[in-house]
Amino acid sequence: MKILVSVKRVPDPYAKITPNATGADINRDGLQMAVNPFDEIALEEAIRLKEAGKASEVVAVSIGGAESQEQLRTALAMGADRAILVQTDALLDAPSVAKILAAVYQREQPQLMLMGKQAIDMDENQVGQMLAALLDLPQATFASKITLENGSAIVERETDNGIETLKTPLPAIITADLRLNEPRYVALTGIVRARSKPLETLTPADLGVQVQTRMRLVKVEAPPARKAGKRVSDVHELVRLLREEARVI
Amino acid sequence: MKILIVAETDGGRVSEKTLPAIAFAQQQSPDNFTILAIGENLQCIETLTGYGAQAVLTVNHPALAKPLAERYAPVIAHHARQLGADAIVATTTTFSRDVLARVAGLLDAPMLSDIIALETANGKLVAKRPIYSANLIGTFEVEGSPVVITVRGPAWGKPNPTGAQSPVQSAEAPAAIPQRAEWLGLQGGSGGRPDLTQARVVVSGGRPLKDPETFEKYIGGLADALGGAVGATRAAVDSGIAPNELQVGQTGKTVAPELYIAVAVSGSVQHLAGMKDSKVIVAINTDPEAPIFQVADYGLVADLYQVLPELTELVKNSRA
């Protein structure tokens, strides 16, 4: 069984993010970049399935500029067998990303596609569901547990109402939530060693995809700041202020 | 703008979580919005009928007894096309994230997730939404119609009752509903407490609460004294102290209650992303430098085990 995993290059989740001077993007000077944490989890799951003998090949795909090779190298170091970069400097909206991934899916014909539920930069949480619609495949989003058996996946999903379980035949699109697993740590030496693994570069045109961006990010700004309030000395003062000043209890 | 609102249901009951989407429609297009509810033997339709919708459409079908995206999305896409909707809208929840993004895929429509403001300028929609874990607000311009939208509940609030009742009309499911994925079960539930996203008061606990019994005793105890809901950090959920559906933050729920009490919560950006729009924030933490104090209206530097029992008693007495 072949598993395809998408990997997005995003700012490190612990980096400080501020608007730049133009106010149209964030300050990228010296900004540490990383694999989107949810994609790292998806990748870890795929690699574990391979290690358990349930998958034969793990292919990582990223869409972006040449620098996204770094994140694909990390994926290869974690244990992916090969990688595909769909190289473009265009600003893509989620439907465009989904269309490119759909074309890669058609070319690779995997039995399972795993990906993060959300990219931590734009936080849209759309691409997996759009991809499932485009490919007319069943979907299981926000997965916290995946069990494969007889050509199906039993997936536990984290919903607002609790853990939902569903069963879907494969192929399917499954998106990873945080508690699916804890990704392994890859040492720098592993990234160097992974250099011999294949990394193919394509363009959207090679895949026959014409992208058209209908949504544009025009401004980024800091949200209104909350100012720190007062320190109270004990619970008596706290309850009095909540009752008399804030009037919330 | 013609709006189609997708009601949140669990397949059987309509949820009040739909209300912020209705408030959005009242603001954007008060005379031209329709609500669609999907399930089997749907209950609580009256939750939707008092707010000026042109109609409340109900689709009841045995294949729709559980909210599976693969089944609901084509029903929504079908009615969006029939109605000629310019916007397909729901309140941001795991239900709408799952289902509506699939609808956007079926309709080849752009989608705005979790918006906090919307206006029209030069024929384009201009929306604001939190990005980068709510560290920043992004302004997005969108062209074309239809557009799929989820709205951040706390930013839109509750709709105004209009007095008149919207007609409830039963509507058809499209001929083919795909039935590949099957629903097997749901575990969870708020244990009789108010829903986290709608509660007036939320008490949240972090990793130092040790185990589920301690968490329930201290955090649950204070929440019950206040008639509130219980929340948790990711660290608390990951260590098995609190169930996952209580997680507040970037990857959990967004809440904006009148009162948010953060107990032994450090105040990471990811946690703040889900609660910093609360009206009044109280922080109780042993570390005077904890980042949570930077957003707290009232901060108490103290050990939770020493102060929470007394606080809970004081609250009980003051409410009695």
Ligand SMILES: Cc1cc2nc3c(=O)[nH]c(=O)nc-3n(C[C@@H](O)[C@H](O)[C@H](O)COP(=O)(O)OP(=O)(O)OC[C@H]3O[C@@H](n4cnc5c(N)ncnc54)[C@H](O)[C@@H]3O)c2cc1C
């Ligand atoms: C500088 C900058 C400017 C931008 N300008 C715009 C703009 O003008 N208009 C606009 O709509 N968007 C813009 N974007 C964001 C855009 O590229 C989003 O990535 C895209 O809209 C998808 O949203 P998301 O990443 O939040 O996807 P989500 O739906 O949250 O992502 C879910 C999953 O999809 C996969 N995925 C998403 N993107 C990729 C990718 N590139 N490669 C591989 N897998 C991927 C990942 O597995 C991810 O976990 C901009 C981004 C940056 C950094």
Ligand SMILES: Cc1cc2nc3c(=O)[nH]c(=O)nc-3n(C[C@H](O)[C@H](O)[C@H](O)COP(=O)(O)OP(=O)(O)OC[C@H]3O[C@@H](n4cnc5c(N)ncnc54)[C@H](O)[C@@H]3O)c2cc1C
């Ligand atoms: C991609 C990503 C997504 C994430 N999403 C979320 C999310 O949605 N929600 C979320 O919450 N986190 C999220 N996180 C995790 C987040 O970064 C923090 O790790 C987490 O919020 C910390 O939880 P905590 O405050 O319980 O724990 P800690 O950081 O361990 O803080 C515990 C606090 O309790 C105080 N304390 C200790 N003992 C006591 C005592 N006896 N009495 C009073 N105070 C005490 C300490 O001083 C400290 O400030 C995410 C992280 C990543 C990378």
